[in-house]
Amino acid sequence: MKIFKFGGASVKDAEGVKNVAKIIQSEGNSDTLVVISAMGKITNAFEEVVDAYYNKSEELALKLNFIEEYHKNIMNALFDKNDAVYQEIDILFGELGWFLARNTSQRYNYVYDQIICFGELLSTKIVSAYITKIGIKNTWFDVRNYVKTDSNYRDAKVDWKLTEDIITKKVDTSQLNITQGFLAGNDTENTTTLGREGSDYTAGIFAYCLNAESVTIWKDVEGVLNADPRVFSDTTLLRQISYEEAIEMAFYGASVIHPKTLQPLQKKEIPLLVRSFINPKEPGTRVSKGALLEPYTPCFIVKRNQILVSISALDFSFMVENNISFIFQKLHEYQLKVNLIQNSAISFSVCVDNKFNKFDDFFQDLKNEFKMEVQKEVDLFTVRHFDDKAIKTIEEKGVSLLTQVNKETLQMVVKAI
Numbered sequence: 001m002k003i004f005k006f007g008g009a010s011v012k013d014a015e016g017v018k019n020v021a022k023i024i025q026s027e028g029n030s031d032t033l034v035v036i037s038a039m040g041k042i043t044n045a046f047e048e049v050v051d052a053y054y055n056k057s058e059e060l061a062l063k064l065n066f067i068e069e070y071h072k073n074i075m076n077a078l079f080d081k082n083d084a085v086y087q088e089i090d091i092l093f094g095e096l097g098w099f100l101a102r103n104t105s106q107r108y109n110y111v112y113d114q115i116i117c118f119g120e121l122l123s124t125k126i127v128s129a130y131i132t133k134i135g136i137k138n139t140w141f142d143v144r145n146y147v148k149t150d151s152n153y154r155d156a157k158v159d160w161k162l163t164e165d166i167i168t169k170k171v172d173t174s175q176l177n178i179t180q181g182f183l184a185g186n187d188t189e190n191t192t193t194l195g196r197e198g199s200d201y202t203a204g205i206f207a208y209c210l211n212a213e214s215v216t217i218w219k220d221v222e223g224v225l226n227a228d229p230r231v232f233s234d235t236t237l238l239r240q241i242s243y244e245e246a247i248e249m250a251f252y253g254a255s256v257i258h259p260k261t262l263q264p265l266q267k268k269e270i271p272l273l274v275r276s277f278i279n280p281k282e283p284g285t286r287v288s289k290g291a292l293l294e295p296y297t298p299c300f301i302v303k304r305n306q307i308l309v310s311i312s313a314l315d316f317s318f319m320v321e322n323n324i325s326f327i328f329q330k331l332h333e334y335q336l337k338v339n340l341i342q343n344s345a346i347s348f349s350v351c352v353d354n355k356f357n358k359f360d361d362f363f364q365d366l367k368n369e370f371k372m373e374v375q376k377e378v379d380l381f382t383v384r385h386f387d388d389k390a391i392k393t394i395e396e397k398g399v400s401l402l403t404q405v406n407k408e409t410l411q412m413v414v415k416a417i
């Protein structure tokens with residue numbers, strides 16, 4: 001069986017849904033499990049709903065209305081007015097309204113997951129109904145009853161044993177199955193999520209549990225490029241990448257594949273194909289056992305909006321194990337993701353991602369014990385397989401604040417000018 005994953009970009013409008021249906025029709029109308037994300041940027045729109053709800057903002061109704069209109073516009077272009085799908089979508093909006101009215105929990109991450117899940121539920125219902133409408137039999141299922149996790153809302157950890165048991169028992173691998181990416185369920189039947197952009201990981205989970213022959217991630221680009229085309233004008237398509245190389249790239253932040261996706265596939269040597277939904281005839285990129293990188297070329301990865309903080313002791317003492325471990329404990333406590341570390345005798349520098357907006361609290365907590373120099377809004381560039389020309393390309397992006405080099409990888413923190 002094959003696993004397909006279609007992200008938000010592929011189903012951002014009615015034409016997108018039709019195109020996805022066409023690909024499924026020609027490439028995978030049986031023996032296939034299709035994982036789909038929320039339409040377009042709807043997860044971002046739901047994040048605004050979560051914030052408005054949590055902060056009791058008057059804009060909540062407006063934000064909900066935008067989401068409803070967005071989906072209804074797509075549906076109006078795909079279905080007749082009396083299609084049963086309208087009722088199914090109304091039921092979902094009803095469930096969301098019910099949650100918003102009845103919820104009493106103040107736990108942000110819990111509330112977030114119970115709301116954010118509607119993006120994927122809506123998109124899969126619409127795609128499944130459209131595929132049915134054009135005559136392709138398919139089974140829609142609620143992934144929250146299949147992928148089981150702990151209760152670490154927004155970044156839940158998969159219970160592999162239970163998930164594998166359920167998936168192997170319940171999925172009919174001879175059929176076309178449609179389900180949601182990114183969502184999961186815990187043992188109290190609440191929704192959990194696997195972390196932003198986690199639908200690729202969902203595809204990896206199903207592939208692992210079902211011993212799939214391959215996973216295909218359908219993208220709006222030709223495949224995995226050696227750099228983000230939104231940042232670099234001159235990019236090269238990578239035809240083949242080894243699992244190890246792809247894991248390294250994803251780890252450093254190449255947003256094209258979710259970092260957790262690759263390890264389960266590597267374990268079972270299931271190839272991952274990254275192909276274009278715009279040019280589905282093209283082979284794209286193959287991630288598998290084999291050549292490290294083909295063609296062999298420098299690969300650029302950029303992480304925007306980072307914070308570089310250089311920390312030293314107020315009494316000029318050396319930065320050694322005891323204070324470094326203390327700082328790490330604090331970084332962990334404030335959920336600051338460390339993307340680069342560099343230390344000297346008297347200072348310790350880290351480049352962090354302030355994903356959960358807790359940097360200022362971290363700063364307040366440490367400022368009485370350490371001297372801290374902070375540079376906000378910096379970019380972290382990573383170049384795998386760098387050469388002189390690649391270094392020059394990065395240097396042209398701004399002022400270099402810190403550089404770190406090891407055998408295959410160069411990292412540079414840059415302040416744009």
Ligand SMILES: Nc1ncnc2c1ncn2[C@@H]1O[C@H](COP(=O)(O)OP(=O)(O)O)[C@@H](O)[C@H]1O
Nearest residue numbers: 007008009220221223224225227228230255256
């Ligand atoms: N190394 C890379 N190779 C290909 N695309 C990349 C790379 N880095 C960043 N991207 C960007 O990722 C985008 C696709 O991601 P995204 O819009 O999140 O897709 P989806 O909704 O399908 O998950 C591409 O349009 C491209 O601009």
Ligand SMILES: N[C@@H](CC(=O)OP(=O)(O)O)C(=O)O
Nearest residue numbers: 007008037043196197198199
């Ligand atoms: N919709 C979720 C999950 C996801 O993976 O989306 P996409 O495949 O569009 O990146 C998100 O935006 O985080």
